[in-house]
Amino acid sequence: MRVVGFSFIRNAVLCDYPIVEAVSSILPLCDEVVVAVGKSEDDTLNLVRGIHPSKIRILETIWDDNLREGGRVFALETDKAFQALSNDADWAFCIQADEIVHENYLDRISQTMSRWKKDNVVDGLLLDFTHFYGSYNYVADSPSWHRREVRIIRNDKSIFSYGDSMGFRKRPNDKLRVRESGGMIYHYSYVKPPDKMLTKVRAMHKLWHDDEWIQNELGDAALFDYGTIDSLKLFEGNHPAVMKERIAKQNWKFEFDVSENRIRLKHRIRKFIQRKFGISVGEYRNFKLLE
Numbered sequence: 001m002r003v004v005g006f007s008f009i010r011n012a013v014l015c016d017y018p019i020v021e022a023v024s025s026i027l028p029l030c031d032e033v034v035v036a037v038g039k040s041e042d043d044t045l046n047l048v049r050g051i052h053p054s055k056i057r058i059l060e061t062i063w064d065d066n067l068r069e070g071g072r073v074f075a076l077e078t079d080k081a082f083q084a085l086s087n088d089a090d091w092a093f094c095i096q097a098d099e100i101v102h103e104n105y106l107d108r109i110s111q112t113m114s115r116w117k118k119d120n121v122v123d124g125l126l127l128d129f130t131h132f133y134g135s136y137n138y139v140a141d142s143p144s145w146h147r148r149e150v151r152i153i154r155n156d157k158s159i160f161s162y163g164d165s166m167g168f169r170k171r172p173n174d175k176l177r178v179r180e181s182g183g184m185i186y187h188y189s190y191v192k193p194p195d196k197m198l199t200k201v202r203a204m205h206k207l208w209h210d211d212e213w214i215q216n217e218l219g220d221a222a223l224f225d226y227g228t229i230d231s232l233k234l235f236e237g238n239h240p241a242v243m244k245e246r247i248a249k250q251n252w253k254f255e256f257d258v259s260e261n262r263i264r265l266k267h268r269i270r271k272f273i274q275r276k277f278g279i280s281v282g283e284y285r286n287f288k289l290l291e
Contacts, residue, residue, distance in 0.1 A: 001117055004089040004155070005030040008077035009097045010038030010063060012047055015203055016196035017097040018188055019044075021242040023051050025101040026093050029110055030055065033095075036081040038063045059084050065206070071164030073207050078161035082153075089155045090117050091125075096165070098189040099151075101127075102240045108182040113152065116179055122290065123159065123170060125152040125181035133190045134254035136239060136247050138232040141258075143283075150178055150287050151185065164208075167286040178287045186240060190226075193252045197224035232256045 005026045012019045023033055035048050036059045048058055061080055067073045078094065085092055091113050095101070101109070109125075116122040128148045131140040150167045153159050153176065162169040168176055192200065201224060205214045239247055 001091070001114055002089045003030050003091045003093060003113065004085045005033035005093040005095060006035070006078070006081035006085060007033065007095050007097060008036040008038070008061075008074070008081050009044060009048065010077075011040045011042055011203065012044040012097065013042035014040075014196075015200035016192045017200075018100065018243070018246060019097040020047060020051055021100055021240070021246060022095050022097055023048075023056070024242045025103070025240055026095050027052055027055055028103075028106055029113075030093060031089070032057055032086070034059055034081045034084050036061045036077050036084075038077065057084075068207060068210060071204075071207050074165035075161035075163060078165045082159070082161070083157060085155060087155065087157075092153050092155045094151050094153065094168075098187060100186045100188065100240045100243060102184055102186055103242075105183040109152070112179070112181045112183075120154070121177055122179050123154050123156070123176035124150040124168065124178045124287070125183075126178050126287065126289070127151045127181050127183045127185045129185045129187050130235075131187045131189070132235065133229055133232055134226045134256060135252075136188075136191060136243075136250065137235055138254070138256055138258075139235045140229075141231040141233040144230075147283060149185075150176055152181060162286060169286070175286060175288050177290055179290055186243075188243075192224075194223035194226065197226075198222065226254055229256070231261050233258050 005023070007019070007023060009017060009019045023035060027033065032055055034057045037045050037048050039062050048056065059081060061077060063073050063077065082092060112125060126148045129146060131145045132138065133140050146166070153168055158171045159168050159176070160171065170176055190197065198221060202214065202218060205217070
């Protein structure tokens with residue numbers, strides 16, 4: 001079984017993306033990882049070059065900064081990396097720049113890929129998500145965060161990145177038929193120093209909204225306000241080994257009263273049903289889960 005990985009990144013240093021850790025987390029599963037590195041204002045290119053020279057193949061790209069609607073540029077960059085993969089691979093593992101796969105799940109994911117390798121009905125595999133927020137000690141506790149998404153796909157070039165690169169579809173516009181992988185993504189999108197977090201948020205919004213909208217929302221703030229979150233819980237597990245050094249360097253404080261709950265009523269009802277009956281009411285599904 002041959003597995004290749006792919007990702008995309010720009011301005012990883014300025015926005016403090018853990019791209020090194022993200023790509024490194026899937027290297028044990030992959031024979032090669034293609035990273036589309038957008039022209040950056042920092043040393044992102046050399047950062048990616050240093051990850052694992054014998055396994056990393058870099059595709060230098062230029063982002064379309066005029067495309068400021070719906071985060072579509074993220075999907076286009078994902079597609080560039082995917083289309084550059086060699087055709088001899090069975091599976092393609094997409095890892096985004098703030099997503100880490102815990103080493104405890106690697107064997108399980110590998111076994112699942114092997115199990116469904118020859119079943120062409122299966123277009124992809126789902127991974128569950130744990131979303132960290134504010135610091136490495138808290139995780140999101142609201143149903144508004146996506147619970148799982150497709151990150152492993154068949155190496156079928158009729159598959160494309162959908163929307164803002166949250167997931168995938170198959171031409172002409174079909175949802176992928178998927179199985180559970182048994183794996184978990186640790187998502188660190190909202191764990192950065194407040195100044196870096198604001199830099200990242202501003203950069204993200206430029207690919208979604210116009211300048212007037214950004215100014216109205218963020219104004220002249222210098223730090224990101226983590227205090228607007230609705231509900232969090234304490235993280236009780238352990239982080240991936242590749243994150244050890246980054247976590248040790250945390251230089252900001254964030255505390256949250258986990259007894260505080262500002263979740264909207266509809267999300268409270270969804271959360272209760274999920275906990276009581278194991279049913280995810282109203283969950284966004286950009287895939288068809290095979291039974």
